Amino acid sequence: MPVTHRPARSLRVLLEPPNRALAILLGLQPDIEVVASAAARPAVALVEELDAVAAVLAEEPECRVLVTAGSARPGLREAALAAGAAGLVLRDGPVEELAECLRRASTGETVVDPALAGP
DSSP states (O other): OOOOOOOOOOEEEEEESOOHHHHHHHHTSTTEEEESSGGGOOSEEEESSHHHHHHHHHHOTTOEEEEEESSOOTTHHHHHHHTTOSEEEESSSOHHHHHHHHHHHHTTOOEEOGGGSOO
């Protein structure tokens, strides 16, 4: 009988600040591994504050940073991109959509959720 193996986890994701529930949900994706710090060399980081973008990039310059937001605010997209973020995503959207945004960001794409793009 063949043994099925789970694919190697290749996409390392940092959550800043740490979010245990989200880490568990993202960890259920077969290709995502949530790491505890920038020392683990994450490919993508999810941050809640614009100030965290620079902090993550200072520790891991190759990391792509996505800012999470609950709703669109005037100028938020522009401010996030100006801070060096690779995009802006919904905080409370379906985890599958968030995982896809992480994958897209890891390939170098700028990711902005249409609901947060603003007018």
